[in-house]
Amino acid sequence: MAASAQTAWPSYMGDLPRAVSESSVAAELPPQAAALAQQATAPAGLAQWGGIWSGWACRTAGCDIKVAVRDLSAEGATVTYVGASPLQTVVDEAAGRFENNELHVPLKTGAELVLRLRKDGDMELGIWRPQAQLLSVGLLSRRPPAYARRVEWQDTPFTENGKPVRLEMVVHRPEGDGPFPTLVMNHGSTGMGNRPEWFGLTWTSPEVSAFFVARGWQVIYPQRRGRGHSEGLYDEGFETDRSRYSCQAALSLPGADRALADIQVVMAHIRQRGDVDPRRVVIGGVSRGGILATAYAGLHPQEVVGAINFVGGWIGALCPDAAKVNGELFTRGAAFPGPTLWLYGEADPYYPVAHSRANFKVFEAAGGKGVFEVLMPPKGLDGHSTYTVQRLWGASVDAYLASIR
Template sequence: MAAAVAAVGWLAGVAHAQTALPAGTAQMRPVPAETSASAELPPDVAVVAPDATLEGGRRLLPWSGIWRGSACRFAQCDVKVAVEKLSADAATVVYAGASATQRVTERGEAKFIDNELHMPLRTGATLVLRLREDGDMEMSLWKNVTQLLSYGVLTQKPFAYARSVERVPTPWTENGRAQTLEMVVYRPPGAGPFPTLVFNHGSTGNGDKPEWFTYTWASPEVGAYFADKGWQVVFPQRRGRGKSDGLYDEGFEPDRSRYACRPERSLPGLERAMADLDAVLAHLRTRSDVDLRRLLIGGVSRGGILSAAYAGTRPAAPFLGVLNFVGGWVGDRCTHADAINPVAFRRGAAFPHPMLWLYGDQDPFYALRHSRKNFDAFMAEGGKGSFVAFDPLHGASGHGIHAQPALWSSAVDGYLQAVVPK
């Protein structure tokens, strides 16, 4: 939303022209927002569709209606836009945006410029809307014409999945109260049971920002890719992460100032994370919407290496494959990284099926040279799999390739065909 994203400013300086959206935007999908905040259009919204029989009416008709989707980084803003009335050169537009911290609703007059609608907002930002050939709508917010604040894709169609937040029981208690884990669920249309991917979050950088521990993480890009194929995706939040109960304790220094770099303090955190996954898998076994014959595990960063180690050390788990996006337990700048990361990956070597390892160049945590060494250690231990490296789009961090399905969708397509029965 305008005010909230103006404060974020995370894409400052990216754009060089008002409509030059970042590379990869064309591959973005309209997805539900990753927030409980809901953008609400005012009750007096009245969409008047143009008469398609009049001159120019057919051209204007695709713009008309109520559009919804998400914006802000990590889809943290819910957005709704109503295009109420249209003329040859203008439209009445209502914009509503909501995040965890702020809500904005504004009605105004938007002008057509080069087949886009441009509407100035009271915040000083400008809302820009443009239609796609597939019938969806790209939206972006700009400051001073050249600074891109936020962008996303809106739609009038059903989303590829419904997003819900659920609680997973665990065997632990705290002060006499049973602890539970938060789990975000992306469920495709239908009744199920669905083939299901368990997708695990990473760490929080260096572990020195406790405020990041409470961030609930999911990947709309991975979720939409799998939902299109009829898969359900679950994103468990481990103890102390997101809104899960318990202490986040996956290998810290004694004063909890940052993640530990010594194996004796770091690797026990991996064991704790695997215990959390034991609770998640036990819960999934009880669910009627999960097809246990078609179950995958994967994750990003710490979630990637966790998935590999878990699959190799839990022979009773019915996983068919592992998707490891840029996996590692500690960054390669840790002086003891070679005594931690390959040790954890070797634990995955007993997994009987091939894994798919996906890595990006220019990764500030895991250089390709380090990650290839980890893969070599995994294979030397008897592991099966493929290592695929990508150049991230236009200077983006290689650590974020999970958010760029244009890079990896073909590789994952082939992997699914190889490991998942029809």
């Protein structure tokens, strides 16, 4: 069966933020569809559905979405849907039907687009295959985005094949020129490292950005060498044949050192920026980015006032050398004199709570200070994705930011 009002939406839908799409390809509505939607009238009680909606869908907001709704009646509406990403652009138009306050739209692919309104006027979307298999979720709005987005390039001292290497940085910021307190948020890995097509995907977190920007913070996402659109070779601890990430400490730890070198270049630039308050720079990250943030804070304690580690680790707990590799990197963070915040989720397939608690004890034994918290992911998400749900960690992060002022 297709998605319907009886099909349960994911429990985390209410946590999706109004954000900016991270797609490098913009969704463009056909001009006629856009014009008709802008001019559309609607019966009483349905006007809130009509018009042009913009937003995002897909993992890490990787798809740019535009939807035009017109010809509204009690039965349904005409919907034009455009979804764009570097992988594909989909343009579709169909008659949708209203069913229990949802608008159901059949797509040419055989999937069904389902739209529903939030109380704040924004619009949630879900795309289902037959048999109610959820493909994607996202959020659309007719309001301005929650933050401004821009992409910058950072020169580095690195060269490869005789050419200088530049790093991509995505900046999410509030209105104004600053200087802003700034979170430098570092990305993780790509699963097992056996999907080279994923290396070229730029990573950001709209959930983290919406939270921090609402509090007046700027968030900067550096993409390390070979990741996203950054230049150079992605080389963060692979097997010798580059088939996947290595579990061996001798191969894995040099990859972490390479990543830390990239972060050092970025941090030197960030602290000199006119839009950054150098007295209020926090380093953070997810997964590999979380352990790198902690290690960097200990190696360069004068550069940051805090470190936030979301589900951090360098190699998964199933690797024989996991305790050695993760323990060594977290021990580097122990020299940071201030408190750190460690946020982990139950049912994390890479870094189970027991493994991560053991890493925290190693960190504390080396002199590190911090708070370790365990979060319960909502149904439909595993523990490694808890960073995408603000309500799980928002109060803890607020308290932590207050403690390091």
